[in-house]
Amino acid sequence: MAEKDDPSAVGEEEALDIERIKRRLDMLDNRLDNIDSMVTAVAERVMEQPLNFSLTCPHCGKNIEVTILGTQKPTT
Secondary structure, X not given: OOOOOOHHHHHHHHHHHHHHHXXXXXXXXXXXXXXXXXXXXXXXXXXXXXXXXXXXXXXXXXXXXXXXXXXXXXXX
């Protein structure tokens, strides 16, 4: 006959899985916080002063300059 899993071993495995999921969720939360901080910093910079992008077109080789201007600070 096939042996059944020990209930305590199954419970320990589930507890380890739950802990692993909690750690991964914490890591994801930290990453999202970091992304939010970066986006906020860029938005604040754009609202304070012009932001310039200089690109070279891969097809024709011309330089393209894009400027983003903001007129007021966003409110939270």
